[in-house]
Amino acid sequence: ECIWTDWIDVTYPDGSDRNGGDYETFENIWKKYPSWECAKVENISCRAQKFPSYPIADLGQKVECNVNVGLICNNKDQQIGGIIPMPVCLNYEISVCCTPNRPECLPTPSTTSTTTSTASPTTSSVSPPISTTTPTTPPVETPS
Numbered sequence: 001e002c003i004w005t006d007w008i009d010v011t012y013p014d015g016s017d018r019n020g021g022d023y024e025t026f027e028n029i030w031k032k033y034p035s036w037e038c039a040k041v042e043n044i045s046c047r048a049q050k051f052p053s054y055p056i057a058d059l060g061q062k063v064e065c066n067v068n069v070g071l072i073c074n075n076k077d078q079q080i081g082g083i084i085p086m087p088v089c090l091n092y093e094i095s096v097c098c099t100p101n102r103p104e105c106l107p108t109p110s111t112t113s114t115t116t117s118t119a120s121p122t123t124s125s126v127s128p129p130i131s132t133t134t135p136t137t138p139p140v141e142t143p144s
Contacts, residue, residue, distance in 0.1 A: 002042035002097035009049060009093035013075065015086060022089040024071040026096075038098035041067045048090040051083060059083045061090060070094055 010032045013022040024046070029036055046056050046065035056063055060082025064072040073089035080087045 002040075002099050004043075004045075004097050005038075005095050007047075007049075007093040007095050009091065012091050013073065013089040015075070015088040018076055019074075020089075021074040021076075022071065022092045023073070024092055024094045026070045029070070037101040038096065039101045040099040041096045042099060043067065043097035044070070045095045046071045046092055047094075048083075049093050050090060054083070056092075059090065063089075063092065065092075065094070067096075070096070 008024060008029055010028050011023045014020040026038070026041065044065060044067050046063065048054065048056065048059055048061075051059060056065065060079070061073060062077040062079075071092050071094045073092060075088045078087040078089060084090060
């Protein structure tokens with residue numbers, strides 16, 4: 001189950017730099033907060049810091065907001081005449097729904113697989129393999 005973070009705002013757009021913008025990327029968040037834990041971003045919400053109640057689609061800005069990178073807004077992509085009169089990025093903030101870096105929340109890597117020993121140690125190698133899957137359960141990653 002993923003947990004929503006508070007609103008994160010690690011960069012501020014420089015209105016005088018045409019090649020700048022607002023980059024609330026996971027890379028930038030990790031640079032600023034090395035202890036930030038997010039094993040997997042499940043969902044993302046992006047908003048303009050000055051206009052938190054507006055859906056970003058209504059702000060008239062070209063912004064990328066997704067679970068792969070975070071938020072990217074390039075000044076050069078903006079048109080004159082959005083919610084602000086200047087063709088620069090607003091300052092955005094993001095909130096992400098993270099799978100925490102806790103062992104119980106992550107798929108178990110094969111290196112830490114648990115081996116269950118059977119009650120009878122006299123099982124010979126010629127006996128047929130015992131099926132561990134039952135048709136009634138949904139597919140689950142079984143430890144190898």
